[in-house]
Amino acid sequence: MSTTPSELLAVMGSRELKDDTTVFAGVGVPLLAAALAQQRHAPKLTMVIEGGIIGPQIKPGRLPISTNEMRAAHRAQMLPGITDTFLFAQRGFLDYGFMGGAQIDQHGNINTSVVGGDYWKPKVRLPGTGGANDIASLCKEVIILTAHEKRRFVQKVDFVTSPAWLDGDGSRERAGLLFGGVSRVVTTLGILGFDPEHKRMRLDAVHPGVTVEQVRENTGFELLLASQVATTTPPTDDELTMLRALDPE
Amino acid sequence: MEAKPKSAGEKLTTLEDAASRVKDGDSVVAGGCLFSRTPLALVREILRQRRTGLTLCRNLMCTEGELMMAAGAVERVVTAWISIGLPWGVSKVMRHYVESGTVALEEWSHLAFGLRFRAAGMGVPFLPALTMLGSGLDVALLHVSRADRFGNCQIDGYPHMDADMARAATTVLVTTEELVTEEEIRRRPDRTVIPGFLVDALVLQPSGAYPHEVWGRYHADFEHFAEYTADIDARGVTMAVADYLARYVHAPATWDEYLELFGGERLKRAQDAARELVPGA
Numbered sequence: 001m002s003t004t005p006s007e008l009l010a011v012m013g014s015r016e017l018k019d020d021t022t023v024f025a026g027v028g029v030p031l032l033a034a035a036l037a038q039q040r041h042a043p044k045l046t047m048v049i050e051g052g053i054i055g056p057q058i059k060p061g062r063l064p065i066s067t068n069e070m071r072a073a074h075r076a077q078m079l080p081g082i083t084d085t086f087l088f089a090q091r092g093f094l095d096y097g098f099m100g101g102a103q104i105d106q107h108g109n110i111n112t113s114v115v116g117g118d119y120w121k122p123k124v125r126l127p128g129t130g131g132a133n134d135i136a137s138l139c140k141e142v143i144i145l146t147a148h149e150k151r152r153f154v155q156k157v158d159f160v161t162s163p164a165w166l167d168g169d170g171s172r173e174r175a176g177l178l179f180g181g182v183s184r185v186v187t188t189l190g191i192l193g194f195d196p197e198h199k200r201m202r203l204d205a206v207h208p209g210v211t212v213e214q215v216r217e218n219t220g221f222e223l224l225l226a227s228q229v230a231t232t233t234p235p236t237d238d239e240l241t242m243l244r245a246l247d248p249e
Numbered sequence: 250m251e252a253k254p255k256s257a258g259e260k261l262t263t264l265e266d267a268a269s270r271v272k273d274g275d276s277v278v279a280g281g282c283l284f285s286r287t288p289l290a291l292v293r294e295i296l297r298q299r300r301t302g303l304t305l306c307r308n309l310m311c312t313e314g315e316l317m318m319a320a321g322a323v324e325r326v327v328t329a330w331i332s333i334g335l336p337w338g339v340s341k342v343m344r345h346y347v348e349s350g351t352v353a354l355e356e357w358s359h360l361a362f363g364l365r366f367r368a369a370g371m372g373v374p375f376l377p378a379l380t381m382l383g384s385g386l387d388v389a390l391l392h393v394s395r396a397d398r399f400g401n402c403q404i405d406g407y408p409h410m411d412a413d414m415a416r417a418a419t420t421v422l423v424t425t426e427e428l429v430t431e432e433e434i435r436r437r438p439d440r441t442v443i444p445g446f447l448v449d450a451l452v453l454q455p456s457g458a459y460p461h462e463v464w465g466r467y468h469a470d471f472e473h474f475a476e477y478t479a480d481i482d483a484r485g486v487t488m489a490v491a492d493y494l495a496r497y498v499h500a501p502a503t504w505d506e507y508l509e510l511f512g513g514e515r516l517k518r519a520q521d522a523a524r525e526l527v528p529g530a
Contacts, residue, residue, distance in 0.1 A: 027335055051282060051409075052407045052408065053407070062526075065334050065335050066283050066284065066285070066334050066335070068281075068282040068284070068285040068309065068407065068409070069284070069462060069469065070406070070462065070464060070465070070468065070526040070527055071526060073406070073407065074526070079406060079407050079408065080408075081407070081408040081409065081410065081412075082282065082308065082359065082363055082407075082409055082410055083360065083363025083364065083366070083410060083413065086359060086360035086363060090360070090378065113356055117348075120350065120353060121348065121349075121350045122347070124344070124348070125339075125344050125347045125348050125354060126339060127330050127331055127340070127343075128328060128329055128330040128331060128354075128356045129329050129330060129356060129358050129359070130309060130329050130330035130359055131329070131358070131359035132358075133358035133359075134358050134359055134360040134361075137358075138360075161356075
């Protein structure tokens, strides 16, 4: 079956989630990827949604567009309220934070607030953080799912909405963020990680048919390369069939 | 923190009277979240009374934030995120007012908002947190599932942050989908999340969040959002939203007349969709 870029992203993202873990999932592709993992290889995956929802099972064809609507709570186990849901993360109960991002830099920091100009009178005002800053600060491991475009992958973000490794070299810890950080960036071109020492983004794998050169051309900073850049396994018919049943659109 | 006046007495009143308790320049928080349980009947009445200089706080802001900006009611909004929802993209109305410097947008993280309301609700100046972190809320506008005439409130489905907001604000104005007897509240006290003595004014207003949603009662009207944004795309923010305010806020004298603009057919569809999603609610 042929695959659209967002289907590729959802399938590759879903494979990152292990069974019997907890995932704080944002709406859009992350939620779709978590729902696919739950249906396929991770039946004991507990989804947590920032509208204040624990343990929903997304109904195929009824994907919510907001974290605060009835469809997001289908067959949920608990509705603790928004603040208490985030406090579960602060207590260290969330294995994964699973989110998208508008602008991302070489240390994995994300900007969804302002582009250009002054903070109070920006050139472009984006919607803002929602729960992303909290998810990036408080989950044990953060996985980002995003389209891979040069205008998104910048040397330094205009504003740090959601902190990853800040400036690298231990700056996250020095800022008081005691655990967590971005581990993987899954994109439409490949899968990226970070070098352990300086926390700079590193290309670990490319998707089938994508070259390392292509990834470099679509990245606005100097990308590190793994000693062996792997090639991912393409989405299977089984994965795509399940995904399309979940989200026919 | 300063103690607020409180009473276990009757709270029932009209929308006009409840909204008149909001003063120009107040810091106002709206309950619910995004297009869920938004106190739209109160927001509409505040706009009809042409309040100005308000600060609107809401963790996730939707059409109510856009309308308050376009009506000139707010000079500052404090939020974690503003857009109608992902499918409608970045808000053109917000960009128009914020990028021109007409309205200041102050951004807090979602948890920081929650802890701000909880700290204020607990009567302490702050709470320690491992994420970014108040008080000073004059008025809370809330829309709940059911209440008795003394203002004891119950919320079905997501609690959002309403209970903390009610404890944090000096004045608490509530609209309710359903008015129940005192006995009914006393039979299920485990479901009460806001005690009556916190509430200053209560208005019975069925469908009081429409076209936003209320758990188990009616689904959000996405078609309406699409018509609203299509007009903004076609004619620009200023003209489209001015006409929207004239048609939906100022022309209908009452909330019932406002609902007639949508028609019973449409409301019924929204109710059926909600019952299907939350059977037995």
